[in-house]
Amino acid sequence: NRDKEDGRDGFSLSRRVRALFFPDLIISSPQAIDYGQLASSGFRVALVDIDNTLACHGSHVCDPEAAAIIKKIQDAGLVPVIVSNARTERARAYAGSLQLEFIARAKKPDARAICRELESRGCLPEHAIMIGDQLLTDVWSARRAGIPVILTDKRSNKEIFTVRLKRPIEWILIRCGGKARWQALRDNYSSLIKE
Template sequence: MSFVEPERYFSRISMIDIQKDILDAGFTHVLLDIDNTILTRDTHEVPRDVSFWLSKARSAGLTFCLVSNNWHEGVYDLARRLDLPIVAKAVKPLPPAFLVALRKIGAKRKTTVMIGDQLITDVLGAHFLGMTAYMLQPLVEQDLKHTLLLRNVERAFMGDREPEGASVQAAEELSDESSAQAINQG
């Protein structure tokens, strides 16, 4: 595995099997990005499947710390709503914020996985410290201008790599669309 590639690449966080992909892999702690990972960039909402996954993961005993380059009050509000510790203004991929996050939750690097939607900030930041990184497709395509530039770099490294769960997610979306059309026609 290349230093600039994630160990795993998923279509969204709800496609990560908590038992198989996290606990059985030896992880008990998760550093978690916010924007476009668990919070949509366009509507600033946590999708229902993401909320359910977080709840299920916490019930399974996983410990989380949010790590975000964002500095707005909204990330602190989200951390309070989710009752999770946060390291904001992180300046990812630089190591200090990752180290602060690990200390906040009493985690070791080898038992912690970083989950985020950006190769340059989340994956490289984790890899600088020898940690495992799972990358997600962004929840929505809308992004900040500087992030859109970084997405071009990501495409160069990721190529046409298909995220795990993409076909399942597409089938679910198609099913939801069909159900909505049936209701509207009925």
């Protein structure tokens, strides 16, 4: 019973976890996202993470897979912007290899840099979409900024130590928020697509 799961007052732990850490959609790869469907639903800007979303961790230049993803985003009429916690030099090098604008040292889950970027573009949060692979950075920052978010499976199992430390916390958050509800988000565009 959903009432029991959520609690009568609507402020249960599972509901709070879902509000902060559950994405709108879970998908295998940024390559698998239907960007045309997003654009036709009013999305204008795609905020895309680098590490383990577009690229294997630590990449300084794009590879053909990342270039193909960015082309799909642009062909759909969306403006891709790199959003990364990486140092400025690396984010600049990576974004430059794709000829994209970027936000470096975004300090996700802090949402201020993201909000400033959208404001500078005259883009409302509901017209932007965040795409990333981590709950505690990408999803949480999007939620704090009021931006819909797509979580992708991580591109590679190679992750830095600090990210590996976060993965068990993600597992706990998924259990707290409700595994069935989590699984219902996979390949389900219903919360993103406006009829």
